[in-house]
Amino acid sequence: MTKTAWVFPGQGSQAIGMGVDFQENPVAKHKFELAEKILGWSVLDICQGDETNLSHTLYTQPCLYVVESIIADLLLEKTTAPQLVAGHSLGEYVALYISGVFDFESGLRLVKKRSELMSKAAGGKMAALMKFDRSQLENLIDANPDVVLANDNSSGQVVISGTPEAVEQVLAEVNAKRKVELNVSGAFHSPLMAEASGQFQSVLEGVTFNDAKIPVLSNVEPSPATKGAELKQRLAQQMTGSVKWREIMEQLSQQEITETIEVGPGKVLTGLLKRACKGMELGTIGTMEALDKLGNG
Template sequence: MTTTAFVFPGQGSQRVGMGRELVTRWPHLLDAYYRPADELLGLPLSELCWEGPADTLADTAFTQPAILLTSVATLDVLLRNGVRPTLVAGHSLGEYAALVAAEVLDWRDALRLVRLRGRLMAAVNERVPGRMAAVMGLDLRTVEGLCAAVRELSGQVVEVANDNEFAQTVVSGQAEAVDELITAARAAGATRALALKVGAPFHSSLMAPVEEEFTEALLRTEFRDPAVPVISAVTAAPVTSAAEVVDTLRRQLTGRVRWTESVTRLAGEGTDHILEVGPGKVLSGLCRRIAPDVPAHTTHDGDHVVRALELLAGAEGPVGSVTTV
């Protein structure tokens, strides 16, 4: 039996037009997801996904529900056509879509949570201006050492936020400290070190002020035990109960994304294929570098969804006209 891991992307994978091809090929998605999402949140999320503008779509408060909605719609097409995950994982925000795939969360509850999560995370930046930066060409231990040195000299916060792959690390913290880290990384031999266009210092201790309010929202939400194994990127280990899921989602706000370890764990479970479910293709690229022996595929547009169906479901004929109800 083929073992397929579904992985779900996080912020940064958004693009204007995402999901539009899905609705063209699979019209049931409009009434099943897009219109209900607009009504649930009280904003034109569908229009934002399909038409932009790009600067609004890049706003954290809108980006997070938009990516989740696109990922969940893509997931629906896969499931209806017989492609099901053996295990799942998500990168930061993507963990919510992974929990939908594992039947832990109803997609509507996930949408509400990520809308709140995005708004709270963006609000942090209004109180303590921060930023994130990507460092390429240095290993994790070196970047951790640079963060410690900058913290000691500046007295400001800069921490590892994402361990994305063996030679790509993202840092997060106060703006001045992150700028100093960029300079230090370049001096240490980084092939690239650059600030990212994100709305707040995600996955750092600066997010602690919103943890209590978000935890209250988590506790008001119904979670179920996973129907398929979920590898949490907070711990790079399986979460096996609803209570454990709530705890990892709480910790996710301030904790780093352990993506290298998580993908290594997926590969170690005997995974035959990794399928990135949702917009973008960055995550599948990271997976190929972490676990080069496991083929990684994307679903970032309608054609790639069809290819995934043909590969993983053995579909025959025009897949775009398969069951839609």
């Protein structure tokens, strides 16, 4: 029996032209119009504009949320709902939306505030490490209170976050095949986001979280949950907490998921899943053409 999960990518998966092929679809058109009223700018214009602009946190996060939500809605029209959902960082908001925890507009207002706060964050640094010595890295992080493991993406890929000095110190000492400093404004998913997270809580508290119709694996706590209050508490910790994507992938296997579909632009999560979940059937739906093929298959 096929058991399916849908996963939603976060910042870094954005691409010029994403979502544009959906603009004539009635469902998509309505959501693009709703989004423009809430945001005060056009998602389609940003997605067809300058790459530097689209890559700015202020625009990236709302654009990804809107485009991924549209694709997920259209996918639900063509197939049955998945048994589990999860999203990487920003993608968790789409997972919560499609599972019925909040409506599209409420989710977008949260993402709008999140993107504003995160784009203003300053004084931090993030860096990605590929093919590294995990035990050595964990020891270095344990010895330095100003750096944390922000994204545990897979056994061979992580992102560290913290003060510039602390991140640079770890980069200088850790053994890794590749070390890449990320072009971000702040130390996302670290305690340095505490002030922004505090400001975000007041907005989060004003949004009603329903119980989920589909169990959600959260970034900070990768176990299936459906209770609205629990999912809200988990999301409240996300801005300062680590993205435990490696554990989410392990959980997919433990929950006997046989097929995972990445819903959104790119194949970043699919690449991670391919290496971590051997034998799992993987698919990506990021374009109208991919959706149409699904309908004709």
